[in-house]
Amino acid sequence: MVGQLADYIGALSTLLVKNKVETYVVTYNDSLTGAAEEASGVKVVRVANPVRNHIGVLTWDLTLNQEVERAAASIYYQADEQVDLIDVYDWHFIPAAVTLKNALNIPFVYSVESLEDHRSANSNTPYNMSIKSIEWLGFYEAEKVSVKSEWMRDEIVRIHNVPKDKVKVISPSADSWIKDVLQLYKTVAGGASSK
Amino acid sequence: MFTWEYPPRVIGGISPHVFFLSKSLAENGVKVHIVTCDFPGAPAHEVIDGVEVYRIDSYKNPAPDFATWVYLMNLNMQKEAAAIVNKLGGKIDVFHAHDWLVATAGIGLKHVFRKPLLVTMHSTEIGRRDGLHTDTEKMIHETEAWLTYEAWKVICCSDYMVSHVRWAFGLPEDKLVMIPNGVNTSVYENAENEDCEAFRAKYALPDEKIVLYVGRLVYEKGIHVLINAVPKVLDRVNAKFIIVGSGYMKEQLLNIVRSMKLEHKVLFMGFVDDETLLRLQKCADVSVVPSLFEPFGIVALEAMAAKSPVVVSDTGGLSEIVDHDVTGFKAYPNNPDSLAWGITKILTDENYKKYIRENAYRKVLEKYDWQKIAQQTKQIYKAVLGEYSKSFWA
Numbered sequence: 001m002v003g004q005l006a007d008y009i010g011a012l013s014t015l016l017v018k019n020k021v022e023t024y025v026v027t028y029n030d031s032l033t034g035a036a037e038e039a040s041g042v043k044v045v046r047v048a049n050p051v052r053n054h055i056g057v058l059t060w061d062l063t064l065n066q067e068v069e070r071a072a073a074s075i076y077y078q079a080d081e082q083v084d085l086i087d088v089y090d091w092h093f094i095p096a097a098v099t100l101k102n103a104l105n106i107p108f109v110y111s112v113e114s115l116e117d118h119r120s121a122n123s124n125t126p127y128n129m130s131i132k133s134i135e136w137l138g139f140y141e142a143e144k145v146s147v148k149s150e151w152m153r154d155e156i157v158r159i160h161n162v163p164k165d166k167v168k169v170i171s172p173s174a175d176s177w178i179k180d181v182l183q184l185y186k187t188v189a190g191g192a193s194s195k
Numbered sequence: 196m197f198t199w200e201y202p203p204r205v206i207g208g209i210s211p212h213v214f215f216l217s218k219s220l221a222e223n224g225v226k227v228h229i230v231t232c233d234f235p236g237a238p239a240h241e242v243i244d245g246v247e248v249y250r251i252d253s254y255k256n257p258a259p260d261f262a263t264w265v266y267l268m269n270l271n272m273q274k275e276a277a278a279i280v281n282k283l284g285g286k287i288d289v290f291h292a293h294d295w296l297v298a299t300a301g302i303g304l305k306h307v308f309r310k311p312l313l314v315t316m317h318s319t320e321i322g323r324r325d326g327l328h329t330d331t332e333k334m335i336h337e338t339e340a341w342l343t344y345e346a347w348k349v350i351c352c353s354d355y356m357v358s359h360v361r362w363a364f365g366l367p368e369d370k371l372v373m374i375p376n377g378v379n380t381s382v383y384e385n386a387e388n389e390d391c392e393a394f395r396a397k398y399a400l401p402d403e404k405i406v407l408y409v410g411r412l413v414y415e416k417g418i419h420v421l422i423n424a425v426p427k428v429l430d431r432v433n434a435k436f437i438i439v440g441s442g443y444m445k446e447q448l449l450n451i452v453r454s455m456k457l458e459h460k461v462l463f464m465g466f467v468d469d470e471t472l473l474r475l476q477k478c479a480d481v482s483v484v485p486s487l488f489e490p491f492g493i494v495a496l497e498a499m500a501a502k503s504p505v506v507v508s509d510t511g512g513l514s515e516i517v518d519h520d521v522t523g524f525k526a527y528p529n530n531p532d533s534l535a536w537g538i539t540k541i542l543t544d545e546n547y548k549k550y551i552r553e554n555a556y557r558k559v560l561e562k563y564d565w566q567k568i569a570q571q572t573k574q575i576y577k578a579v580l581g582e583y584s585k586s587f588w589a
Contacts, residue, residue, distance in 0.1 A: 056259070074306075099304075102278040130267065
């Protein structure tokens with residue numbers, strides 16, 4: 001657990017399973033690698049980075065993505081190539097989502113928790129620009145973008161020039177939360193659009 | 196096939212290697228699709244001698260340093276290659292990656308499409324740096340280890356590299372295959388009637404012999420050893436040293452030359468066009484490859500194909516290409532005295548020079564022909580496909 005995202009994904013995936021959506025979570029863990037099934041019925045695959053030494057978060061992230069792809073591809077082939085969509089959180093696994101989309105026609109939703117512009121305000125080093133460019137790639141390749149507030153939607157439109165109707169606001173505190181999520185998934189499932 | 200360089204983008208030896216290998220594979224009935232980095236003026240897609248070449252936008256993402264750039268470039272390479280394979284209906288038999296520079300693209304696509312991955316290891320970080328000293332070097336080394344782990348077969352260009360790669364990454368013996376690098380002799384044959392005298396006059400005085408070095412100006416290539424041998428050669432023979440290539444040691448080398456007051460004897464040419472390089476190789480009196488670490492030593496082979504006698508350091512792949520006193524002169528590695536001895540011997544003994552250059556040319560024709568190399572590579576592809584067809588991925 002690094003931030004609040006872990007709890008959020010835990011709650012969301014549990015609710016998805018309750019709503020009869022077969023849900024796999026692919027995530028990072030340095031030691032608990034492999035597949036496991038939670039009591040909730042959520043299937044979790046944890047991967048570690050095969051490269052131990054790194055010069056920064058970027059190289060760590062970019063090498064970890066291949067393991068994420070390996071895990072996701074395994075799920076895809078074991079499910080008889082029936083994966084309706086990928087929901088990817090923040091920039092870290094955008095490279096994997098983009099490859100899986102282009103290779104296997106699996107569409108993805110880009111769920112935005114935060115943006116590099118806010119995390120490192122006024123910082124425009126090549127390192128920040130690089131992360132921003134991965135965010136941009138995610139916005140470009142995603143079928144839909146999911147955010148938790150109208151403010152975030154407006155920020156994404158302002159910073160990355162994403163068309164406003166591509167960004168869906170879903171509030172986790174609303175009563176209709178899971179219904180809204182399922183509604184969004186329904187519009188995205190069924191094959192990626194070509195760019 | 197994935198490569199970070201393919202003509203006209205030429206940085207080191209991988210570019211010509213992939214060019215001739217893919218061309219010869221195509222001539223032997225293998226359909227090759229190359230995915231490589233872009234280059235100003237080169238089209239995003241073209242067909243060269245039956246080989247499909249795709250050039251990707253390799254500078255799409257800003258990067259803080261070279262290694263991070265490599266991984267970001269791989270992100271784009273993987274994405275675009277995924278779309279290409281998808282367009283081909285997934286009808287690709289094998290992926291073939293060249294060096295760690297395309298490691299993550301190759302590894303990712305292997306798993307996403309569940310196709311076998313082969314890798315050619317042209318070099319290693321631990322060899323290039325003579326050990327692993329920084330986090331960047333360790334990271335690259337581990338990426339190489341990961342790539343060789345994921346590969347079905349690991350191809351190396353010399354027996355030396357087979358044992359080096361096996362040692363560096365602890366690989367099982369049956370995973371490694373030796374297929375030599377090749378050289379295209381026809382380009383040198385076409386330049387057979389070269390008027391060397393007029394060409395030489397551009398670079399050297401009439402009574403000066405020409406000593407040629409072609410390679411990056413970096414530590415592992417041992418160019419500093421050659422520079423230190425310059426005064427030792429000049430004690431015996433009047434010569435001009437022509438240095439082709441560039442690299443981080445350039446300023447340092449220039450300073451050494453200046454301190455020896457030999458600026459008029461050593462000519463740093465930087466990068467030169469292909470035609471000039473070819474003529475230099477044809478017209479040089481001796482070509483020197485003083486490497487400290489050399490997985491293969493393609494420059495020596497090119498010089499031999501150009502019928503230029505060679506002096507090489509007795510290390511790595513060079514030890515296998517050159518037979519001492521038969522196809523060239525082998526000097527002790529990192530030893531300016533030994534190097535100067537060999538250069539002087541060739542420049543002063545016409546019979547010796549003639550003998551080794553004829554032997555060398557014959558060896559090139561016999562052993563380093565691209566057609567033979569392509570056939571060997573095709574056999575490996577077939578063997579891997581045979582094993583793959585029995586796996587649950589097939």
